[in-house]
Amino acid sequence: MEHGGGASPSNLLDDAVGPLAGRFVAVEDSGCNLAAQRDNKRFFFFDMLTWEYPGEKIRDKEKTSGGGLVALYGEIQKVISDLPQERKNSVTIIIDDVSLMEVAAKGSTNLVLDFLHYCHTLTSELGCSLVALNHEDIYSSSERPTLILQMEYLAGILIKAEPLATGLAKDVHGQLTVLNRGNDGQGSRYKICNFHFRVKENNVEYFYPGSRT
Structure with missing residues (x-):
């Protein structure tokens, strides 16, 4: 996976998903x-x-x-x-x-x-x-x-990938919604994040809505 939108690897999908994201990034980085x-x-x-x-x-x-x-x-x-x-x-x-x-x-x-x-x-x-x-x-x-x-x-985590509500775009292929219930067992504070993504040849680039011109 590739991090886009000028954010550091600790942000965006990593923060939204948590430790699980690191496993998939490790697979991509190691050329699995x-x-x-x-x-x-x-x-x-x-x-x-x-x-x-x-x-x-x-x-x-x-x-x-x-x-x-x-x-x-x-x-x-x-x-x-x-x-x-x-x-x-x-x-x-x-x-x-x-x-x-x-x-x-x-x-x-x-x-x-x-x-x-x-x-x-x-x-x-x-x-x-x-x-x-x-x-x-x-x-x-x-x-x-x-x-x-x-x-x-x-x-504990729900991830929904779907097309853009406005239809296809050249640099944006869809949107991602992440609902993270956390692992503290309280379930009182959900974390919801929304991203746009672009499918590339060997990975997927994701970024905040409106961060691309």
Whole structure:
């Protein structure tokens, strides 16, 4: 990620998101190669649409959907538990995206919610982070579906990327809204930040609205 608008790296998205931003910046700065990281056992990838566990694929029968998610959670828990203690708090679980999990669970929202709750417990038990991505347009025909409401309830940080309300612009590709509830457990003072962003060839530049002429 690239910092724009003349601000220092301690401002803008870093301040809005907090420690989690540093992990993604570190990945970009180090020129992270996911294939190499996978070979070095620092990156683990599970394809939910082809996920298998003893017996059957989760797409084969309705009764196996829950078992598939339980098996997946077990694999994630094992990977993190086997890490040295000093590395556990630098783990980030990324779900991309939640709607695909619903497909894998044959449309069962309850199974997906249970899975998300289990993964969320790992953030407190093992000190890792959980990032769940969702495409809002998939649920555009629904009025605040339960799955989205539950995700927002669990989240400490909400990040929403969307097009500009005024339409496309040459130097601004969209806007970013960050809601940070903080980690003090009080939940009384939310921090809301708004940015514009521009997608470049190898990174994303973000800046305050109106800071570009």
